[in-house]
Amino acid sequence: MPYKVIGGKPTRIEYSVDDIFAKIKQEEIKFIDLQFTSLPGRFHHTTISSNTFTLDQMIDGLPKLDGSSIVGFTSIDDSDLILKPDPNSFAIIPWVTDKKSARMLCDIYRGAGRGRLETDPRGICQKAEEYLKTQGYDDSFWGPEVEFFVFDKIHWDVLTPYKGQSYSIESNEAPWSQEGTGYPMGLQEGYYPSTPSDTLTEYRNDCVEVLNENFGILCDNHHHEVATAGQCEIDIIYDKMTNAADSAQSYKYVIRNIAKLHKKIATMMPKPISMDSGSGMHTNVSLWKSGKNMFYDKDEDYEFSQIGRYFCGGIMDHAKGLAAITNPTTNSYHRLVPGYEAPVYIAWSTANRSATIRIPGHFKGEKYANVKRLEYRVPDPSSNPYLVFSAVLSAGLDGIKKKTDPGDPIHEDIYKMSKAERKKRGIGILPANLGVALDELESDRSFLNPIFSDPVINKIIELERKDQREISIRPHPHEFYLYFDV
Template sequence: MNTQDVITSAQQAKLRLVRFQYCDNGGIIRGKATHISGLPTRIHEGIGHCVVLAAWSGVETVGAVEGMGPVGEYRLVPDPETFTILPYVPNSGAMFCDWIQLDGTPWDADPRYFLRRMIARLDSEGMRAEAAAEHEFYFAREEMGEYVPADRSLCYSTTGLDEQGEVIDAILAALEAQGVGIELYHTEGGPSQQELSLRHTHALRAADNICRARETIRGVARNFNLLATVAPKPFLDQFGSGSHMHLSLWGTEKSEHPGRNLFFDPSQRGHLSQLGLYFIGGILRHVRGLVALTNGSVNSYSRLQPHYWSSAYSAWGFDNREGAVRVPSTFWGRESTSINLECKFPDHSGNPYLALGGIIAAGLDGIKNRIDPGDPVQTDPGALSEEERERRGIQRFPTSLEESLDELERDTVLMEALGSTLSTAYIAVKRSEIDFFKDKTPQEVVKQHFYKF
């Protein structure tokens, strides 16, 4: 869709407001909205935004970053291809935005631009990425100042499908109306916990779709007097919620195998190619710093625990749902197109542009340096002895956001990929959030994250 198509569609739909949205370093989806009368000019020139917002945290504090204070401006310039009419609020549309400096160039503090740059790196190597996410979330109600599950459904139970059938149908209809492809839906392990899987698409649109799904799930649930939360660990005694990332690499015209899934090799175990193995090797080599990007909240590390199906160790395996990377079984008759890698560890408190960009950067390093991921682990890595894990090079994930940030700062590959402006802002934002929560009880941490995500 080009800019004129957007303007025409918005006018024909009689929209009153069009949101210029983005996901910030705190993992919060924010934005400003233009009145329809201003859309023809705003869509080209953007909406002004103070540079301090690049250092704005998820707890409404400001990270201390030189040059990111009250003086200075950039523009939220929308990507017309992301335009959608919002089905769950009246007379409103939305687009996701790039952060553009006043001289018209992309600002390297922009998480979306980071993903664009990693996509460009893939393209220079004759590859493109397709990705999708599995969205886990809870439905809840507020009772006497506390959040409680909206029902007591069991994992995969048909009763659970019935309990929230009406709201789920409305969510699916709203996503379909916005052009988001849907794969699967089922109830998950916690009471009133849901899982919704989206269809693969190219990497930038996949990250946009993660944001769009978050917005839609929460917006539709609100119309049913429910709170939908994608917080990583909204109930300390229940399963956490992830945003499992699925990814595959495909050859472009620049490659020897244009149009082919580069993770596919029919002669190898699980149909996984050597390139796919190297990609896994890169993820596992960098995972202790990578989780700072994919699991960006204090609450995240209550979820990343052994034996909770979220992964807690730098292990991989075929259909191993406790591994950091799972290689799912291919589908009959679609082996060459369905082979992909699933990163189990990400959650929705991580900015999806940073998360997916970080995974690509780590995987590319694996390909470049032919990093061997080791043998697949075909058991729960948490059930192995410490000695066995050490022998196999399997490491425990960081157990706190602070520890993961320390690992990120030591990871030269990820820091170089992010660039100094973005990495400085991101780390400052996260250090600010850590400071905010340092004196809070676990339950207070949960409550703060419950509504924010």
Template sequence: MDKQRDFVLRTIEERGVKFVRLWFTDVVGTLKSVAIAPAEVEGAFTEGLGFDGSAIEGMSRRFESDLLAHPDPSTFQILPWRSGQDPTARMFCDITTPDGQPANTDPRNVLKRALAHAADRGFTFYTHPEIEFYLLKSAQIGPEGPIPVDSAGYFDNVPGGTAHDFRRRSVRMLEDLGISVEFSHHEAGPGQNEIDLRYADALATADNIMTFRTVIKEVAIEQGVYATFMPKPMSDQPGSGMHTHLSLFEGDTNAFFEAGAQYQLSKVGRQFIAGLLHHAPEITAVTNQFVNSYKRLWGSVGSNNLAEAPSYACWGHNNRSALVRVPLYKPNKGQSARVEYRAIDSAANPYLAYSLLLAAGLKGIEEGYELPPEAEDDVWSLSDAERRALGYAPLPSSLDSAISLMERSELVAETLGEQVFNYVLANKRQEWDEYRAQVTPYELAKNIEIL
């Protein structure tokens, strides 16, 4: 740690950094930032930076509002969009109470606790997200709804197009920040894009996702367009998910791999999937935390599900209609064995979402959950009776039902901790109450002339 701090202080001096932004997130996953002068960085390392936690969503109660932000020197990076006259860097922070204890309400600390629980059992948790988002011509929404920057589709090559130049600029900026990108391409919706980050440990991935969202927003501003991670911005187009590949390692060995087993998937891997399936409904209020998230999960069911968004808790080998997919991978590459969780959307708080995915999978291992038979058919094309007969439990169909399932969940309460758990429930109930009170254009168009 001292060497990392020395490196940061030396780099600030050598690169002429004028401002250092200290980043952390609130419980919903909104990025918070405070800029300090270079001369204050050493003090922030040793003592932390004090702030009023009660002013941050879900961070602390009014009678215990004082908190400290401690920058993590391993996350130091120069911000490439601020590398001109006033070079600016950033570091993620861990939040503590004044007596030096990790703040229970810090989402980054929630994930650290979950990772420590896994480490106690000999596991390291790796994640690899595929992040989808829309590029719009403007943030202003007219009568026609959002206007995408193009009308291209899946994997389309649009020479000279906005999205092509946008992805190229974004990928270069991410690489400059030390975030490795595996793929980038146009997605199925008009103006919809996907950029996949290379696998990393879950804490680094969560930090990378928060940085990713900032980069995408900054590049959009630079290029005169608007980027949104809203799960379902257009009713007749696919939603934006964040399919995430998950794997556990024991030292250098992939715990999900077993040569000769079905799909090369070990007992540990099968139990992990069983845990994900069993607990998926109760964690959905976090992996899909907004009213709009359920338009993605259920908006296309019964028609052409272009979004490939899962609605039922089942698994399959390379089955894109399943909640959990066991992807194909290159023969003799056991280290790449993994499972893909497909419900999580691009607007989730990655620290809390990954904490719960890990906790659900570990519960399956610890309790020896039995993996049900795989889904071989297109789950969307089955009837309700067929899905019930096969035991495919539906995911919550609204934020309201997701909240009801979450508030009865011991796993979610234990993983998030009492304060985060209670705040998420309160925040989501408020959102649902506000949404429920709205009179929508649909209701007016459908009813006002005939009722």
């Protein structure tokens, strides 16, 4: 859903079908990109000529998709799918200058009037919003903090396994750079540096300008992140659930394409650099009813309501299985290790960033009731935001339903606790790898069922098991250093 800042306030702009055809004519749009997301979270598109785009296609959809060729969608014997554009996602693509183009996000339907494709991630997110209403709430608001790396060059060789496998990263900001700015950043020394050490300020400015002005995705802050070699964060203003997931997917699309214009490469890989911080997608959430934030209570500790605590308890209770959705790649678990500002231990706190859940407390009082929220620090940007928000909501609502007590908040640095002390205080630990996370999801999956069907969960597990096996059968280059002379 696009926004504009009017009178200093974010204002939602809604488009009708007629508005879209008027804009296509007024802006002289030549081509329309129909975009959608696969189950694992990859962004896909097909492009149509605006001259052939009709009102019926806008309303009924376009029979333009072979579902068997999209990972996680359909089998080859039942592959006819329909793309139905969402007019509120209309945006002009500014980097396509030769033949003016616009995009719209699409919902995926089965052919022959058989309804929504159950593995369409956007459909799952919309289903989650409807389920929330059956639980007595009006809305949920979500604010993803998506981190990413921007490199100058990247090279890898994995297609000649008997020759050896390798990768190399080039960044003007990195301490290993041969032709850098002259002000390289050390490992874990990249947080908020000024120029000229931060070489990506203009790049992030360009991203924010395009997100704000072309895509209606409002961003209020951007900065260099902790890691060296171009780690960035651009903050998106919170929004309703599907809108926020749309924004996160569009955000990834924009930052990659603007990087290309700058002759750089952006990646959502959680941990591309060893011995340095990885990229997260901290996920902020609150529940609302009758115009009130149900996570705010002025009479409770930290002004965090009992409903919020139960929601927190549900996430903690299901955190190990959730990891297979919030951290769906083998690389995700290289980030989830102590000492690199990543959450590892299942606990909640306020200002303590070593816990998986944080209740931000920058401001107090009813004036700031609308920003009271829970920040789940585990997800990373390799995940599918539609699935992450839906799964986190499922876990939180399960906690409310069961009145799951999260226990006392942990204010100490959990990284410095002994194993015995963590056990005494009931602090669990996230899965050490994707295989363990998938085992946890298989044994703890029923909390997802109101929103995720069993076939969808099975497909998620099947696809991630395949990736797990791909990595487990291949020796790692560092193993040669450790074991070649055994």
